[in-house]
Amino acid sequence: MAWWKAWIEQEGVTVKSSSHFNPDPDAETLYKAMKGIGTNEQAIIDVLTKRSNAQRQQIAKSFKAQFGKDLTKTLKSELSGKFERLIVALMYLPYRYEAKELHDAVKGLGTKEGGSRDDVSSFVDPGLALQDAQDLYAAGEKIRGTDEMKFITILCTRSATHLLRVFEEYEKIANKSIEDSIKSETHSSLEEAMLTVVKCTRNLHSYFAERLYYAMKGAGTRDGTLIRNIVSRSEIDLNLIKCHFKKMYGKTLSSMIMEDTSGDYKNALLSLVGSDP
Structure with a gap:
């Protein structure tokens, strides 16, 4: 089934690798688009939005080798506003971009969570799913107050496939959805974060x-x-x-x-x- 998953993933993307790719002419196109007075924004769009991230990294290397300049810095100096922000975002390596956005989101909040979710396993242990559902019920609906750490631990460390089974079991126990329980047991940013995890898990x-x-x-x-x-x-x-x-x-x-x-x-x-x- 690996080929089927790969096909689905390929069909899901809107930006694919360009066939017959050569970074050198692309780098030259970008250089000419930003050389002298004025900028050819459409030429920049035509190159950078039609290449995969891996190809953009090769273009950046070629740009540096041919013209002795850093492509991202050059783009920043020539563009402005929301357009600059979008184009520069395309030049980050994916993991660096996610890290930057996460850093910007939590900057100043003193947040140091490690993020230890199991995103690999598709195996579901029915017994553990039932136990997790019982633990969530015991941490919220069953007691006065809420054991928020129990909610955080389960929602943020279990795989999506496991959590879907937990949500099913929880509804049988509590006679209400996990979303309704979160809304009644938590509030503010914690409520929003937990509901986001549930939404992402469901679809x-x-x-x-x-x-x-x-x-x-x-x-x-x-x-x-x-x-x-x-x-x-x-x-x-x-x-x-x-x-x-x-x-x-x-x-x-x-x-x-x-x-x-x-x-x-x-x-x-x-x-x-x-x-x-």
């Missing part, structure tokens, strides 16, 4: 669709959220997220981007998102 693609929708809904656009989710999911499952977006909100992701953004920033986002499902 990861729906969760990201919701994040993208509310990044653009209402007055103003939450550009940090929009950029982070599109960049980070474009080589993973953005096509699948787009399908869920359309089912959930009755409009396409690209149509909403066209309504809520403008200029080179809009064009770059649309290029990353690709055609409508």
Whole structure:
């Protein structure tokens, strides 16, 4: 079944590796786009949004070798605003980008959690799932007050497949969903964090669709959220997220981007998102 999983993952991406790729002419195109007075933003979009992250790293090396300049620093000096933020995000290695965004999110909060979730195992021990469900019930609904550490330990260390079984068992015991219990037993940022874990566990693609929708809904656009989710999911499952977006909100992701953004920033986002499902 490995080939089937690989096929699904490939179908989910909106940004794929360019065939017959050569970093040298791409680097030259970018250099010419930023040389002299003015910048050819469309040329930058055409290159960087149509190459995989691995290929962008090769382009950066070629840019340095040919012109003696750091590509990311050059982009920062030539671009500005939301468009700059998006293009620079594309130049990070994926794990470095995630680390940067996480650091920015918790900066100043004194947060030092290690993050020890089991994201590999698909095996579910029915006995352990039942025990976890009983422990969650005992830590919340069954007592006065809430043992928040028990909730955190189980929700943040168990695999998604295991947690789905835990949620089933919990509902049988408590006669209410885990979401309803979290809402009644916790509050503020802890409640939001726990509900996020549950949403991601139940349906990861729906969760990201919701994040993208509310990044653009209402007055103003939450550009940090929009950029982070599109960049980070474009080589993973953005096509699948787009399908869920359309089912959930009755409009396409690209149509909403066209309504809520403008200029080179809009064009770059649309290029990353690709055609409508």
